[in-house]
Every structure is written in C-alpha cells, then in structure tokens.
Amino acid sequence: MARLSRKVRGFTLIELLVVIAIIAVLVSLLLPAVQQAREAARRTQCKNNLKQIGLALHNYHDVHLVFPLASYIQGIDTLDPVLLRSQWGWGTMILPFVEQAPMFNQLNVGSNTFEQATLDPVRLKFLTTPLPVFACPTDPEDGVNRNRPFTGTFSGGMVLPAAVQFSKSNYIACNGDKGGEGVFGSGGGKISIRDILDGTSNTIMVGERSSKRWAKQDQSKPGPWAGIWAGQELSTDGITNVWAVAGLTGFQMNTGKHSFDASDTNAADAPLQAFGSEHTGGAQFVMCDGSVRFISENIAWNDSTTSNDTAVYHLLGSIKDGLPLGEF
Numbered sequence: 613m614a615r616l617s618r619k620v621r622g623f624t625l626i627e628l629l630v631v632i633a634i635i636a637v638l639v640s641l642l643l644p645a646v647q648q649a650r651e652a653a654r655r656t657q658c659k660n661n662l663k664q665i666g667l668a669l670h671n672y673h674d675v676h677l678v679f680p681l682a683s684y685i686q687g688i689d690t691l692d693p694v695l696l697r698s699q700w701g702w703g704t705m706i707l708p709f710v711e712q713a714p715m716f717n718q719l720n721v722g723s724n725t726f727e728q729a730t731l732d733p734v735r736l737k738f739l740t741t742p743l744p745v746f747a748c749p750t751d752p753e754d755g756v757n758r759n760r761p762f763t764g765t766f767s768g769g770m771v772l773p774a775a776v777q778f779s780k781s782n783y784i785a786c787n788g789d790k791g792g793e794g795v796f797g798s799g800g801g802k803i804s805i806r807d808i809l810d811g812t813s814n815t816i817m818v819g820e821r822s823s824k825r826w827a828k829q830d831q832s833k834p835g836p837w838a839g840i841w842a843g844q845e846l847s848t849d850g851i852t853n854v855w856a857v858a859g860l861t862g863f864q865m866n867t868g869k870h871s872f873d874a875s876d877t878n879a880a881d882a883p884l885q886a887f888g889s890e891h892t893g894g895a896q897f898v899m900c901d902g903s904v905r906f907i908s909e910n911i912a913w914n915d916s917t918t919s920n921d922t923a924v925y926h927l928l929g930s931i932k933d934g935l936p937l938g939e940f
Contacts, residue, residue, distance in 0.1 A: 651750065651891075651892075653749075654748075654749035654750045655750065655891055655896070655906075657749045658748045658749060658750060658782075658820070658889075658891070658896055659896055659904045659906075661744075661745050661746070661747070661748065661783065662783065662818065662820075662896055662897070662898040662904045663898065663902070663904055664710055664745055665706070665710070665745065665746075665783055665818055665898060666817060666818065666898035666899075666902040666903075666904070667709070667902060668706040668709035668710045669706060669709075669817060669818070670902055671706075671709040672705060672706050672709055673804065673805065676802075677804060678802035678803060678804045679702075679795055679796070679802060679803050679804070679817075680702040680705040680706065680796075680802070681702065681796065681802055682701070682702050682785045682787055682796035682797075682857050682858040683699035683700060683701050683702065683843060683844050683857050683858070684699050684700060699726055699843055699844060700721055700725075700726050700842070700843045701840065701841055701842055701843040701844060701856070701857040702785050702796060702857060703746060703781055703783075703840075703841030703842065703857065704716070704719065704721055704841065704842055704843060705721070707719075710743075710745050712743065715738050715741075718734070718735060718738055719735050719738055719739075720735070726842070726843040730776055736776065739776070739778055739779065739842045740756060740776065740777060740778055740779055741755075741779055742754075742755025742756070742779045742780070743779060743841065746779070746780070746781035746782065746783055746841045747780065747781070747782055748782035748783075748820060748822075748889065748890065750889070750890045750891055751782050751822060751823050751824075751838065751889075751890050752823070752824060752890065753780065753823030753824060753838065755779055755780060756777040756778065756779055756780060757777060757778055757779075757780040757823075757838055757839075757840055757856070778840045778842050778843075779840070779841060779842065780823065780838040780839065780840060780841075781821075781838060781839040781840055781841035781857075782820055782821060782822070782823070782838050782839065782889070783818050783819070783820060783821070783839065783841075784818065784819065784820075784821045784839040784856075784857060784858050784859045784887070785817070785818055785857060785858040785859070786815075786816040786817060786818065786819060786858070786859065786860075786861065786897075786929055787858040787859060787860050787929075788860060788861070788862075788929050788930055788931075789860060789861050789862045789921060789926045789927075789929040789930050789933075790860060790862040790921075793929075793930045793931060793932070793933070794815075794816070794858075794860075794929050794930065794931060795808065795815065795816075795817050795900060795931055796858055797931075803931065805900070807931060807932070808900050808931045808932070809931060809932035809934065810927070810930065810931055810932055810933060810934070810937070812899065812900035812901035813899055813900070813901045813903065814899070814927075814928065814937050815899060815900045815928065815929075815930070815931050816861065816897050816898075816899060816900075816928045816929055817897075817898050817899060817900045818897065818898045819859060819887040819895055819896070819897040819898075820887060820888065820889040820891075820895040820896055820897070821837070821838050821839050821859060821886070821887060821888060821889075822837070822838065822866075822888050822889050822890050823837060823838040823890075824837070824890070837883065837884055839856050839857055839858075839859075840856040840857065841857075843856075843857070844856040844857050859885055859886055859887045860885050860886070860929065861887070861925050861926055861928055861929030862885075862921065862926060862929070863882055863883075863885050863886035863887075864886065864913050864925075865886060865887050865888050865894065865895060865907070865909045865911070865913070865925065866886070866887075866888035866889075866894075866895070866909045867883070867886065867888075868882050868883030868884070868885065868886040868888075870882060888909075891906070893908055893909060893910075894906055894907050894908040894909045894910075894911075895907060895909070897928075900931075905940075907925075907928075907940060908940075911923075911924055911925045911940050912924040912925060912938065912940075913925040913926065914926060922935055924937060924938045924939075924940045925940070928940065
C-alpha cells in the first residue's frame, strides 16, 4: 500500500526578512510609548518630591511661624567675614520634616557652622549622602555635585584637606525676581505667610534646577550645575557653591538669560541662578500654598532692556509686587 507523504514548507528568505521588518517597525512604534510612560512616572515622582518639600516647609512654618532663610548660620551670632563665607542651606533646616530628624540631630546645626560640620568625618558623610527627596528622577546626574566643590577656608587657618562634593539637590528656593523680594529673599528677614501679599497660590516657593541643562556654560566644566541641599560657600568665581540653594525668576527658565537693565554693565546671563529641568518643555514648581505646578519654559518673560519686569514669570517670583497676574 502506497504511503502518502506531506511536504513541509519552510520560510523563504524574503518572508523571514518581511517578518523581521514588521517586528522592527512594531518595536520602533512601541519604544517611544515606553519611554513616555517612564518619563511620566519620573515626572510624577518629581512632583511628589516637591509636594513633600512644600509640606515640610509649611510644617517648619507651623513650628517657627516663619519660613527658613535660603541660607544662614544657625546659632552663631557673629559677623566674622570668614565664618560668613559658608552658610547652612534651607534644605538642612527642613530635614526633621522630611523624615530625616536623626541626620539633622547628628549634624548639630544649632551649635556648629557649616564649615565645622564639614571638618568632622562623621558629619561630612551625612553632607555627602544623596537624599531621594531632593533628587529629580529625570535628572541623569549621580547623587553628588561634582563640579561645585566646597573648598572652605576657616578662621584659625584651618583648611579642608580636599574639595568636598556635596550631595546634590534638584530643588532650589525662590530668591525672588532679582533678589531679595522672594519667599527666601536675601534682603530682609524671615518671611511668614502673612507677608506673601500677592497670594500663596501666585508665588513660587521652590523650583527645579537641572544638573546638565547648561553644560555649555563652561566647556572645561561640563556640570553638574544642580543645587545643594546642605548649604553653600560664598564666592565670586561662579563655580563653587554660590547660588547652590536658590534661584531667581529674573533669569529665563532653562537658559539663564538675564533681563536686567542694559545699562547695567555687570549684567550677564547666569544659568546658575535660573530654574530649569530635564523635563520636556518646562519645569515643576511648588507654590507657597503647597500646590505643585508645571510651568512652561515659554511662559511670558520680559527680555527687554527695561528694569521694571512685569511679565508673568517675573511676578511669580515676588511676594508683594502688587500687580495682577496673568495665566500661567
């Protein structure tokens, strides 16, 4: 009896190539969606970080009846210019309110200067420890601010054995539009909620700063340029820790372009004093009422030569400009 045989047909080379091409197209379509989903998750985590920081600042206000200064020497009554070269940052002051009370106690902020804590190996370890609440997940840089080292020189001739790379912060305080008139203004005393005359929902309290957004500012030092939560060293070289804890809305978001009066010969673009982020299209800010807003980098901003900046982004930095605020 004859046996029937079945011929098994395989893929031809052309068919195999077509299948591979289809898979490649599907992957190319799926990959952007996956990346967008991951960025959405990172952006949400960043928003949650800012919410925690906003809540911590309000809890600090409930206890002390004022918001902390951007930076200052806690518990040291002196105008010694050497001691004033470095100061504790506002991020240190809210540690007890972001579940870091043991770290705050170990730093002994009330009895020591920032420099003294830096000289102590135990406390120095805390100052260089990355804290997730101060780090935006979208920011690609690691946990320390490599190119803004602390090189403190202390009274009595003591100096650090080596530059210190402090733990970074992608969130910096708002020092105002041009300085001194924000919630963390440097020109006056501590600010309370009753001092925010423009309304807590219309005033920026804390915003983002990217580590790598302005890498081209100095080709020899490609970053990171984020903030530092622990404190800052006062300097004029633009490379150490100046503006490590605060920013100004007088500088355009994500570019650092200045809007000061053209007659000011010292006016210059200053990315280190600007807000910005690695999120596409803008940055996130926590307002004085505790709400978190994503503000577009295309928000109205005055880049003319006038020194009386009244565009929306400028007004958001001030606590009492008294001017009506447009949409943002």
